[in-house]
Amino acid sequence: MSDFIPGQRWISDGEADLGLGTILNVDFRTVTVLFAASEETRTYSLREAPLTRVAFGSGDRIQSDDGEWLIVDDFKEVRGQIIYICERSGDTTGELIELSEARLNDKMQFNQARDRLLTGQVDRNDWFDLRYRTLRHFHRVEQSPALGLSGPKVDLVPHQLYIADEVSRRHAPRVMLADEVGLGKTIEAGLILHRLLLSGRASRALILVPASLTHQWLVEMLRRFSLDVSLLDEEQCKAYGTRNPFEGNQIILASQDWLFANPSRQVQAAACDWDMLIVDEAHHLDWSEDKVGPGYACVESLARQTAGVLLLTATPEQMGLESHFARLRLLDPERYHDIARFKAEEQGYVAVAVAIDALEALPSDQSGLESLTAMLDDSDSRALLDTLMDVDADDVQRDSARRQLRDQLLDRHGTGRVMFRNSRSHVAGFPERRLHVHELELPSSYRRVVRKLERDEDYLDDLLIETGMNHPEVVLFLDEMYRALPDDRMNAEPWWQIDPRVMWLLETLTDLGHEKALVICHTADTARELSEGLRVLGGVHAPVFHEGMSLVERDRAAAAFASEEEGVQLLVCSEIGSEGRNFQFCHHLVMFDLPVHPDQLEQRIGRLDRIGQLFPIEIHVPVFEGSPGAQLLRWFRDGMDSFSAPHGIGSELYAQFGDALEEALLDSEDVDSIIEQTRERFDALQAERQSGRNRLLELNACRHERAEEVIAAIKTLDNDKALPGYLERAFDIFGIESRDLGNGITYLAPGPHMLDGLPGLVKGEEGFSVTSDRATALSREDVHHLSWEHPLVREMLVRIIDGSMGNTALALLKHPAIPGGRLMTEVVFRTQSTAPRGLRLGRFLPPTAIRVLLDETGSNLSDKVSFSGLSKNLKPVKKAVARDLIKQSHATLRKLMSDAEQEAERELPTIIEQAQQQMREQLTSELSRLEALASHNPAVREEELEALRQERAALDNAIETTRLRLDSVRVIVTVDAHER
Numbered sequence: 012m013s014d015f016i017p018g019q020r021w022i023s024d025g026e027a028d029l030g031l032g033t034i035l036n037v038d039f040r041t042v043t044v045l046f047a048a049s050e051e052t053r054t055y056s057l058r059e060a061p062l063t064r065v066a067f068g069s070g071d072r073i074q075s076d077d078g079e080w081l082i083v084d085d086f087k088e089v090r091g092q093i094i095y096i097c098e099r100s101g102d103t104t105g106e107l108i109e110l111s112e113a114r115l116n117d118k119m120q121f122n123q124a125r126d127r128l129l130t131g132q133v134d135r136n137d138w139f140d141l142r143y144r145t146l147r148h149f150h151r152v153e154q155s156p157a158l159g160l161s162g163p164k165v166d167l168v169p170h171q172l173y174i175a176d177e178v179s180r181r182h183a184p185r186v187m188l189a190d191e192v193g194l195g196k197t198i199e200a201g202l203i204l205h206r207l208l209l210s211g212r213a214s215r216a217l218i219l220v221p222a223s224l225t226h227q228w229l230v231e232m233l234r235r236f237s238l239d240v241s242l243l244d245e246e247q248c249k250a251y252g253t254r255n256p257f258e259g260n261q262i263i264l265a266s267q268d269w270l271f272a273n274p275s276r277q278v279q280a281a282a283c284d285w286d287m288l289i290v291d292e293a294h295h296l297d298w299s300e301d302k303v304g305p306g307y308a309c310v311e312s313l314a315r316q317t318a319g320v321l322l323l324t325a326t327p328e329q330m331g332l333e334s335h336f337a338r339l340r341l342l343d344p345e346r347y348h349d350i351a352r353f354k355a356e357e358q359g360y361v362a363v364a365v366a367i368d369a370l371e372a373l374p375s376d377q378s379g380l381e382s383l384t385a386m387l388d389d390s391d392s393r394a395l396l397d398t399l400m401d402v403d404a405d406d407v408q409r410d411s412a413r414r415q416l417r418d419q420l421l422d423r424h425g426t427g428r429v430m431f432r433n434s435r436s437h438v439a440g441f442p443e444r445r446l447h448v449h450e451l452e453l454p455s456s457y458r459r460v461v462r463k464l465e466r467d468e469d470y471l472d473d474l475l476i477e478t479g480m481n482h483p484e485v486v487l488f489l490d491e492m493y494r495a496l497p498d499d500r501m502n503a504e505p506w507w508q509i510d511p512r513v514m515w516l517l518e519t520l521t522d523l524g525h526e527k528a529l530v531i532c533h534t535a536d537t538a539r540e541l542s543e544g545l546r547v548l549g550g551v552h553a554p555v556f557h558e559g560m561s562l563v564e565r566d567r568a569a570a571a572f573a574s575e576e577e578g579v580q581l582l583v584c585s586e587i588g589s590e591g592r593n594f595q596f597c598h599h600l601v602m603f604d605l606p607v608h609p610d611q612l613e614q615r616i617g618r619l620d621r622i623g624q625l626f627p628i629e630i631h632v633p634v635f636e637g638s639p640g641a642q643l644l645r646w647f648r649d650g651m652d653s654f655s656a657p658h659g660i661g662s663e664l665y666a667q668f669g670d671a672l673e674e675a676l677l678d679s680e681d682v683d684s685i686i687e688q689t690r691e692r693f694d695a696l697q698a699e700r701q702s703g704r705n706r707l708l709e710l711n712a713c714r715h716e717r718a719e720e721v722i723a724a725i726k727t728l729d730n731d732k733a734l735p736g737y738l739e740r741a742f743d744i745f746g747i748e749s750r751d752l753g754n755g756i757t758y759l760a761p762g763p764h765m766l767d768g769l770p771g772l773v774k775g776e777e778g779f780s781v782t783s784d785r786a787t788a789l790s791r792e793d794v795h796h797l798s799w800e801h802p803l804v805r806e807m808l809v810r811i812i813d814g815s816m817g818n819t820a821l822a823l824l825k826h827p828a829i830p831g832g833r834l835m836t837e838v839v840f841r842t843q844s845t846a847p848r849g850l851r852l853g854r855f856l857p858p859t860a861i862r863v864l865l866d867e868t869g870s871n872l873s874d875k876v877s878f879s880g881l882s883k884n885l886k887p888v889k890k891a892v893a894r895d896l897i898k899q900s901h902a903t904l905r906k907l908m909s910d911a912e913q914e915a916e917r918e919l920p921t922i923i924e925q926a927q928q929q930m931r932e933q934l935t936s937e938l939s940r941l942e943a944l945a946s947h948n949p950a951v952r953e954e955e956l957e958a959l960r961q962e963r964a965a966l967d968n969a970i971e972t973t974r975l976r977l978d979s980v981r982v983i984v985t986v987d988a989h990e991r
Contacts, residue, residue, distance in 0.1 A: 609661025
């Protein structure tokens with residue numbers, strides 16, 4: 012059957028993607044082949060035609076030209092063409108039909124290992140080697156408890172990883188991330204999203220953030236999490252024409268300001284199917300029982316139809332308890348529908364905190380035993396309490412019982428399941444704050460106005476009318492008032508020429524040497540004019556950052572400030588500079604003026620005072636002696652310790668004393684009284700919060716035992732010694748060039764023969780630098796963190812597993828103990844299931860490789876000869892020789908592959924049983940815990956329980972119906988050891 016005859020079917024050895032070819036014409040020198048599927052015709056030299064005859068054998072599946080699938084029973088040859096005798100696939104009647112090879116479907120693909128091998132398509136041995144290793148590594152990584160959390164370029168901070176792990180485990184998580192400023196809410200949200208995307212439990216996400224933070228989020232999602240995010244604005248939307256722009260990418264980032272003001276775009280956003288909605292700065296969403304703001308209404312509509320919701324806010328109660336209730340209402344409207352009931356529940360949290368304190372004191376101090384017992388109303392809890400009180404129990408048993416009881420109390424009471432809030436008092440890694448007050452003499456132009464304000468109330472009213480400013484602005488921001496007054500009322504020169512704070516700032520910069528400083532002012536006008544004054548009076552170039560600039564201009568200014576090469580020592584921001592931006596590379600903060608609201612003050616400090624900050628925060632506040640600004644500073648410092656640490660109750664204090672303070676700023680005696688009252692209330696609120704819900708939230712927001720387990724699992728993957736060797740092989744095969752840059756950093760670039768479609772690498776363009784060392788990656792923004800989860804590595808893994816690369820090979824084996832002329836097959840099978848990706852079957856049964864090594868007699872040598880040991884002794888062979896050897900051994904290879912399948916099938920039941928046992932133990936335990944918890948805590952939704960029940964049933968079925976598929980096969984031909 013090797014002579015070329017018109018009508019025969021052949022494939023091209025060098026261009027297998029052309030599909031199934033048909034011989035059109037043969038003369039004494041050439042053969043012409045039509046590849047109908049690709050609409051190509053090739054003419055080859057008759058003597059050296061790179062073609063392989065397609066010939067199927069008994070048991071093979073073939074497809075006819077009308078699309079029908081058939082099973083080959085036998086075949087015969089008629090005038091040089093093969094006639095297949097087949098059964099119809101799925102037909103149990105036993106009826107046989109004949110199909111000429113000319114009627115084979117032109118589009119038949121030879122991707123399966125069996126078909127490719129028998130048609131003579133063999134790959135390189137190193138490809139086969141990489142494929143098998145890929146299966147083994149993928150199996151191991153998919154089962155890691157750190158999957159989805161180890162890849163992002165983030166430090167291993169316990170509370171962040173605990174929250175990410177806890178939330179991402181849940182079905183359709185709906186939670187509020189409410190850590191204090193600087194504790195990493197954006198990182199927590201990114202980790203949760205990254206894991207959900209990687210595991211297949213989410214595929215589409217909408218992220219809504221304030222306009223000033225859109226580019227920061229875009230950069231963070233790309234730099235830290237390697238997520239492809241599209242930033243959508245009105246200009247981008249118009250480019251889509253009549254299409255829905257929100258369908259343009261899997262992850263959409265949009266400005267709240269833009270979307271909330273655009274009803275037509277809201278309709279388009281609501282028309283999409285989202286798996287996750289993330290809303291930053293959620294405390295800005297206005298809601299009351301009488302009025303709902305447009306932003307709240309938009310988010311409420313989206314949250315109602317989106318399974319997963321993350322709300323981010325550092326100040327969940329900034330606008331009061333009603334505002335906090337409104338946020339929880341977005342997460343679970345059925346649970347939080349009655350604000351009066353919610354307020355009543357808040358009062359009960361004190362009793363829970365008391366019970367936990369009593370638990371920690373047992374068994375030595377039994378004074379709180381009665382209150383604790385009242386809250387433990389089931390047999391399991393009582394049994395744990397008995398263990399804790401048992402005089403014969405050892406310390407390990409007591410500690411375990413105490414920990415389980417504490418977790419039960421935290422789970423069953425309060426909002427800890429829907430809200431996570433860590434405070435700095437419970438999280439290590441924050442620097443000391445140092446306040447430096449610089450008292451300056453009030454310039455005469457300002458002094459005249461301040462004295463007149465003190466004497467004449469009508470003058471204040473006139474200024475409010477003339478300037479359009481409000482009361483605290485006129486009193487506090489003297490430079491703004493100076494600008495707003497007509498020239499005939501004050502000197503005409505710019506305020507920065509008469510304001511001593513400007514010269515003080517220039518002197519301070521000199522004292523700082525090369526250390527950078529962030530300056531924050533109340534308004535954009537002050538920021539712009541201050542920058543001008545610094546340039547004119549001191550020759551200092553200070554970029555500005557304010558709301559009047561475009562996002563690109565702001566990013567450029569922030570980048571110049573962050574860059575060491577730019578040499579910019581100072582950045583001058585308006586109040587917007589204190590919202591969301593991270594400037595922790597700097598540790599000097601200059602408050603050119605003081606904001607009125609305590610929360611704004613904390614936001615300013617929080618731009619520098621973040622977890623990971625390496626230096627004490629030096630807070631510089633220039634104030635005029637005896638001025639209203641000096642009085643405000645005293646209220647912040649002495650009334651509520653605002654400069655020493657965040658406490659989260661400034662909003663409540665401002666609501667109670669803010670109006671009186673504004674009226675008293677011109678009278679130091681009145682301010683003294685307000686400061687004293689504020690301090691009393693501050694101390695009382697601190698004590699109250701420590702005993703109530705905030706204490707419960709802090710205890711629940713990071714369970715350190717779980718956090719350490721997650722960190723240990725991540726470190727295991729970080730330190731995986733198999734990764735470098737695997738990547739070296741993979742880069743070579745995929746055509747990626749690598750160059751060692753030293754210090755553990757490698758530069759990756761596209762090689763001339765690189766395969767297309769690899770993330771971050773495009774032929775003819777530059778590459779990027781990588782490191783597998785987390786600390787190095789964190790210290791260099793331009794260096795990627797290379798891990799099993801990096802998009803490039805993930806793409807290579809998936810492409811190998813899902814494709815045909817390396818699924819066939821032929822090699823020679825020279826060994827003195829094995830005579831020449833023998834044939835062996837190394838056959839790899841893998842488990843296959845039809846489970847949807849969102850089920851995360853890989854937790855329990857990832858693609859599992861079963862290797863079977865048979866000699867030509869059918870003897871199983873798998874346990875005697877390891878994969879690595881065999882590979883080391885194999886030699887490559889030219890493809891033409893390999894094809895000839897395969898053609899000569901069709902019958903033997905078919906039998907060996909069939910025998911190997913029988914051997915592999917014997918191992919499958921054990922694999923299925925182990926996976927089912929692991930799945931049932933884990934999910935049944937989790938379901939039992941949640942069902943028990945639901946009877947105490949209504950925050951556990953019934954839909955969450957039902958989803959877990961359905962997940963368990965679906966996984967059970969998926970594992971039970973798992974089958975084996977032939978993944979790859981290597982033919983090994985032995986040769987005499989003395990042959991060359």
